[in-house]
Amino acid sequence: xxxxxxxxxxxxxxxxxxxxxxxxxxxxxxxxxxxxMNPSPDWQKxxxxxxxxxxxxxxxxxxxxxFVLSFxxxxxxxxxxxxxxxxxxxxxxxxxxxxxxxxxxKDSRHINRKSDFGQVGDDEVDYRLFAAxxxxxxxxxxxxxxxxxxxxxxxxxxxxxxxxPGSTEDEKLDYRDLQETVxxxxxxxxxxxxxxxxxxxxKASIIMPLYPYSPYEHLMDMxxxxxxxxxxxxxxxxxxxxxxxxxxxxxxxxxSLSFALIVSVLGYIIGIVVGAVMxxxxxxxxxxxxxxIEIWASxxxxxxxxxxxxxxxxxxxxxxxMLVALSSWLSMTYYIRGEFYxxxxxxxxxxxxxxxxxxxxxxxxxxxxxxxxxxxxFAPFAIVGYVGxxxxxxxxxxxxxxxxxxWGVLMDQGMQYIKYYxxxxxxxxxxxxxxxxxxxxxxxxxxxxxxxKVFSRLR
Amino acid sequence: MxxxxxxxxxxxxxxxxxxxxxxxxxxxxxxxxxxGPIEQAQMQMRKAMMHEGGGAAAAGVAGxxxxxxxxxDAMKELKKYYHLDKSIPVGYGYWLWxxxxxxxxxxxxxxxxxxxVIVSKFPISVYFGLIGYFASWIVCxxxxxxxxxxxxxxxxxxxxxxxxxxxAIPGFVACLMLMVFLGGGSxxxxxxxxxxxxxxxxxxxxxxxxxxxxxxTAIPVFGYLIGGFATMTILMKNSLLENLxxxxxxxxxxxxxxERRVIFVHALRNSLIPITVGIGQAIGLLFAGSFLIEKTCxxxxxxxxxxxxxxxxxxxxxxGTMVFLVLIDLFGNIISDVVWALVDPRIRFSK
Numbered sequence: 001x002x003x004x005x006x007x008x009x010x011x012x013x014x015x016x017x018x019x020x021x022x023x024x025x026x027x028x029x030x031x032x033x034x035x036x037m038n039p040s041p042d043w044q045k046x047x048x049x050x051x052x053x054x055x056x057x058x059x060x061x062x063x064x065x066x067f068v069l070s071f072x073x074x075x076x077x078x079x080x081x082x083x084x085x086x087x088x089x090x091x092x093x094x095x096x097x098x099x100x101x102x103x104x105x106k107d108s109r110h111i112n113r114k115s116d117f118g119q120v121g122d123d124e125v126d127y128r129l130f131a132a133x134x135x136x137x138x139x140x141x142x143x144x145x146x147x148x149x150x151x152x153x154x155x156x157x158x159x160x161x162x163x164x165p166g167s168t169e170d171e172k173l174d175y176r177d178l179q180e181t182v183x184x185x186x187x188x189x190x191x192x193x194x195x196x197x198x199x200x201x202x203k204a205s206i207i208m209p210l211y212p213y214s215p216y217e218h219l220m221d222m223x224x225x226x227x228x229x230x231x232x233x234x235x236x237x238x239x240x241x242x243x244x245x246x247x248x249x250x251x252x253x254x255x256s257l258s259f260a261l262i263v264s265v266l267g268y269i270i271g272i273v274v275g276a277v278m279x280x281x282x283x284x285x286x287x288x289x290x291x292x293i294e295i296w297a298s299x300x301x302x303x304x305x306x307x308x309x310x311x312x313x314x315x316x317x318x319x320x321x322m323l324v325a326l327s328s329w330l331s332m333t334y335y336i337r338g339e340f341y342x343x344x345x346x347x348x349x350x351x352x353x354x355x356x357x358x359x360x361x362x363x364x365x366x367x368x369x370x371x372x373x374x375x376x377x378f379a380p381f382a383i384v385g386y387v388g389x390x391x392x393x394x395x396x397x398x399x400x401x402x403x404x405x406x407w408g409v410l411m412d413q414g415m416q417y418i419k420y421y422x423x424x425x426x427x428x429x430x431x432x433x434x435x436x437x438x439x440x441x442x443x444x445x446x447x448x449x450x451x452x453k454v455f456s457r458l459r
Numbered sequence: 460m461x462x463x464x465x466x467x468x469x470x471x472x473x474x475x476x477x478x479x480x481x482x483x484x485x486x487x488x489x490x491x492x493x494x495g496p497i498e499q500a501q502m503q504m505r506k507a508m509m510h511e512g513g514g515a516a517a518a519g520v521a522g523x524x525x526x527x528x529x530x531x532d533a534m535k536e537l538k539k540y541y542h543l544d545k546s547i548p549v550g551y552g553y554w555l556w557x558x559x560x561x562x563x564x565x566x567x568x569x570x571x572x573x574x575x576v577i578v579s580k581f582p583i584s585v586y587f588g589l590i591g592y593f594a595s596w597i598v599c600x601x602x603x604x605x606x607x608x609x610x611x612x613x614x615x616x617x618x619x620x621x622x623x624x625x626x627a628i629p630g631f632v633a634c635l636m637l638m639v640f641l642g643g644g645s646x647x648x649x650x651x652x653x654x655x656x657x658x659x660x661x662x663x664x665x666x667x668x669x670x671x672x673x674x675x676t677a678i679p680v681f682g683y684l685i686g687g688f689a690t691m692t693i694l695m696k697n698s699l700l701e702n703l704x705x706x707x708x709x710x711x712x713x714x715x716x717x718e719r720r721v722i723f724v725h726a727l728r729n730s731l732i733p734i735t736v737g738i739g740q741a742i743g744l745l746f747a748g749s750f751l752i753e754k755t756c757x758x759x760x761x762x763x764x765x766x767x768x769x770x771x772x773x774x775x776x777x778x779g780t781m782v783f784l785v786l787i788d789l790f791g792n793i794i795s796d797v798v799w800a801l802v803d804p805r806i807r808f809s810k
Contacts, residue, residue, distance in 0.1 A: 295477040298792070300784040302750065303765060307485060307777060310769045388629045392751055395631065396766065411635060415755070418652065422639040429632050436627035444623065 003210060010076065010210075014069040019061065022068070049449040056445020059438040070254035074098035077247050079214040081127050082207040086117045087198045093127070094209065118195030118204065120188045131208050137199040140192050147189050154182055211235075213244035215251045215405040227413070227421050236427050239413050245424065249431050251405035257435070259320065260386035266324045267382070268375060271332025276363050278333065279340025286337075293330060301326035302392070309398035316400060323389060328382070332375065339371030377450050380443030384436050391432060407432050463800060470796065474789045479555075481785050482778070486551045489774045490543075558782065564775040568768065573779040577761065581783075583655060584753070584760035588745040590676060591683025592738075595691055598684060600734070603695025608722065610700060626689035630682035631751035637678050638755075651675055653757035682752045687741060691734060698730040732803050739795025743788040 030037040039047065051057050075082055080093035091112050114121040117130060120143075133139050158179060163172050198204050213219070213234065219242045222228055226242040236245040278286045305322050308314070314322065343349060344367060352366045393399035394408025407428035414424030535544070542550040557564060563573035602618060609615050628636075642650040651657065657671050702708060703726050711721045749762030757763070761780060768776035 291473065294473060295480055298477050298785060298788050299481050300781065300788060303781060303784060304485065306750070306766075306769055307488065307781075310772075311488070384627065392629060392631070396750065396754065397770075411632070414635070418639060422646070425635050425639050429628075429636050432632060433624065433628045437624055440623045440627050 006210060010069070011065070015061070015065045018065045018068040046449045050445055053445040053448055056441045056443075056448070059441035060445070063435070063438050063442065066253070067257050070250065070257070072098070073250060073254060074209075076209050077211040077213065077215075077250050078209045079127060079212055079217050080209075081131070082209065084112070084117065084125070084127065084130065084206045086130075086204045088203070089116060115191070118191070118198060120191060127206065127208065128212050130204075131206050131212070133195070134199060134204055134206050137196050140196040140199070144189055144192050144196075147185050147192070151182060151185050151189075154178060154185070158182075211246065213247045215243060215247040216403065217244075218242045219244065227417055227424060229421060230423065237421070237423055239410060239424060240417070245410065245427060248405040248410060249407070249427060252407045252410075252428070253431065253435065255316075255400070255405060256387045256390055256407060256432075257383070259316070259390050260383040262320050263323050263328050263386045264379060264382040266320065267328025267330075268332050268379070270324065270329035272336050272368070272375065274329065275333035275336025276340050276368065279337040280344055280359070280363050280367070282341070289333075293333060296326075297330050299326060302389075305393065306396060306398045309393070313401060314399070316404075319390070319393070319400065323386065328386065331378070331382070335374035335378070336371060339374065340367055343367045343370055373450050377443075377447045380439050380446060384439050384443070387432070387436060387439075391428075467793070467796070470793055474793075477789060478782075478785055482555070482558075482782060483551055485778065485781055486554060487547050489778065490547050490550065554778070563779040563782070566768075566773055566776050568771050568773040568776070573775045576764065576776060577779050577783060580759060580761050580764045583758060584746065584749055584762060587676070587679050587683065587752075587758060587760065588742070588749065591680050591686075591745060592741055594680050594684045595687045596734075599688060599691040600695055600731075603692045604699055604722075604727065606692070606696045607699035607703065610696075622689045622692050625685050625692075628685060629751070630684075630686035631755045633685040634678050634682035634752055634755045637681060642678065650677055653678075653755070655758050655760075679752050679756045679758060682755070683745060686745075691737070694733055694737070695730070698733050699726060702726040702730045732799070735802050736795050736799040738798055739791035739793070742791040742794070746784055746787050 027037045050060075069076075074080075074094050074097050078094050078097070080097055082092065082094045084091050084093065093112060096110060111123070112125050114123060114125050117125045118133075119125055119130065158175070161171070161175055161178070163175050167175075195204075219226075219234070219238060222234075222238060222242055226238050227240045228234070228238045228242075230237045234244050234246065236249065238244055239248070274289065278289050301323075304326060305319075308322060309319075312318070340363070349362060349366060352362050357366070390399060391406075391408040391411070394406040395412050396408075397412065399408055400406055410428040411425055414421065414426075414428075417424055538544040542553040545553070554564070561574055563577070565571070566573050566576055569576050602622075606615050606618055637650070638652055640646045642648070642652045651674055654675055656675055657663070660668060660671060663671055699722075703722070705726075708721055708726055711725050712718075716725075746761065749760060750766050751762075752758070753760045753762035754766055761783065764776065765780035765784075768774075768780065
């Protein structure tokens with residue numbers, strides 16, 4: 001119940017951040033840089049119309065809020081705590097992971113050792129265990145009892161294997177090893193007892209994320225062989241490498257949408273420049289580029305990407321580059337070329353030329369703002385397309401590097417377990433379908449707002 | 460008419476150029492990377508040796524390693540056969556010369572001529588592609604027409620939701636979900652889990668054969684249908700709406716024709732043009748999308764062949780599949796233009 005309430009609170013906060021704070025910041029920054037930040041009456045009208053289209057507008061609010069929120073996923077869905085305090089030692093592992101790219105944040109590869117936080121071992125603290133112990137220090141009794149039993153067993157073994165005069169060298173060595181383990185275990189017990197005291201004194205605390213599993217960890221202590229079905233703790237089960245499915249889904253949302261966004265933006269920039277050059281200069285330039293585009297567009301790009309990806313394991317950036325170069329810049333050239341062709345004969349362009357504006361400034365300052373309608377109206381559909389491409393490539397096994405949370409990889413895994421674990425197929429499919437459906441709704445509303453086709457029925 | 464002929468001549472001339480550019484690029488990429496026929500032959504030799512006797516392998520790894528080297532003259536022979544001893548452009552020239560004589564080379568994996576392998580898979584892809592294409596006509600045209608007639612009514616709104624869902628779900632994902640619900644042990648078990656035919660197809664009776672084939676066809680065809688469903692329906696709807704607002708429709712109404720006649724005889728004929736013209740692109744798209752659906756439904760067609768040969772590094776087949784894909788796409792575009800010129804007498808391709 002408390003978790004549900006927190007989730008709601010976070011969503012509301014994310015909404016206000018995305019749709020109140022960010023636009024305000026954007027406008028303020030623009031003003032500070034000396035831009036005129038008031039949209040033209042034309043755009044104001046379009047935006048008003050867009051807001052009046054309820055289904056699309058709400059989809060827009062939902063998707064943008066979730067997308068902005070997804071950049072803070074490390075604080076919400078993670079196996080690392082926001083804060084951990086133990087006997088005067090304080091650490092912020094989730095912040096370190098989230099801000100690893102920031103210069104002033106502690107190196108994200110920094111490991112909080114178990115021995116420093118009342119656990120036994122040298123690797124990273126098991127934060128979920130720490131949280132459980134913090135809630136209920138008697139859990140430590142079990143661990144202590146276990147080790148005490150271990151000591152008893154070892155002592156019994158020592159007594160049984162005491163080497164006599166006839167023993168071999170190996171047996172003597174084993175005996176010595178056994179003798180040395182006893183103080184080790186005793187040390188562990190002492191550490192655990194100290195931990196218990198620290199917990200009991202309330203000198204330890206931890207704030208775990210809402211959903212304490214990460215898409216990058218393998219849950220080794222799950223009962224049975226992975227994949228597993230949904231349980232109370234792993235609400236959508238795990239996949240066949242024992243990684244939590246829900247965590248992969250939500251991180252996959254961020255990866256997919258960011259990928260699609262970057263591919264479309266880069267493709268749009270190149271497409272706009274090329275299309276503008278074609279439409280503005282016309283003549284031989286236009287014809288040559290047109291022929292080139294015709295050839296380029298006939299490349300079966302999915303297969304070519306598969307071929308290249310079968311040779312070099314593509315990274316996120318390489319995949320973006322391939323998709324931009326092979327397909328995403330093409331579509332915009334057609335529209336922008338047409339728009340520029342039409343606009344360049346208008347009077348305002350002539351006027352700008354007569355006033356001595358250079359080609360580049362005429363193209364980008366004068367014509368482009370008047371030819372943005374296709375750019376805006378096609379963007380949501382382009383995003384739908386590229387999310388689909390990424391999922392397809394991941395599904396075929398030619399996508400992002402292994403270990404990246406991805407919907408396509410989950411579906412591919414689900415194929416193998418289709419009879420027993422259908423949730424491996426269904427959950428990413430539904431996530432994909434819902435996300436893309438919302439984006440399509442946005443696209444439909446944007447199109448309606450920018451380009452209202454009034455079909456008159458004559459009869 | 461004259462302009463049209465020059466247009467088509469230009470388009471036809473562009474085909475070889477496009478073809479050369481694309482195949483050369485891919486050929487060069489595949490030549491540069493490791494895992495070619497030589498490595499393949501070595502792998503096969505290794506496998507054969509492992510098969511011959513486990514004792515020999517156990518005798519000593521170093522010894523086996525030395526034995527695994529292909530003899531120098533055989534190596535030379537192999538390289539010569541695949542033209543690997545020549546530079547990339549010359550090797551490409553030989554490959555192209557072979558293609559022009561319909562010699563696509565020898566598959567490393569199947570050990571058969573590439574053309575033979577591809578041609579044996581081709582009809583299966585065509586079967587699913589064509590049925591998928593016609594299925595989308597049967598579904599999308601009536602839906603688009605009724606949506607246009609009932610524009611801005613409740614029917615239009617809720618079918619739009621359906622169309623958007625169709626647009627949001629990639630075809631292969633639809634196949635996957637159908638397989639979970641209808642073909643798995645998890646829910647209903649009424650359709651087979653992929654495959655082209657049942658294993659015991661040959662022993663079935665005539666009608667059982669047809670029934671079996673239909674059962675295996677349903678899910679993939681649904682996937683192909685979903686792939687083009689939204690675009691085609693909306694195209695149909697908008698095109699009919701545009702025509703319904705045109706002057707000639709007003710004239711038809713003015714002379715007292717019934718609404719039914721105006722819509723179905725006058726407007727519908729013109730509004731079918733954009734969809735008909737899409738046939739060429741549709742062909743290209745069907746084959747491009749077949750990787751996903753054929754892999755999902757385990758249909759042994761061109762897509763699955765291309766996919767498997769990529770994984771097995773069977774590059775002659777990869778190149779051969781590539782050639783087919785490019786040609787299908789190029790001729791598809793030309794077909795579209797021809798169809799367009801045929802169905803729409805207003806089209807003139809000259810400036």
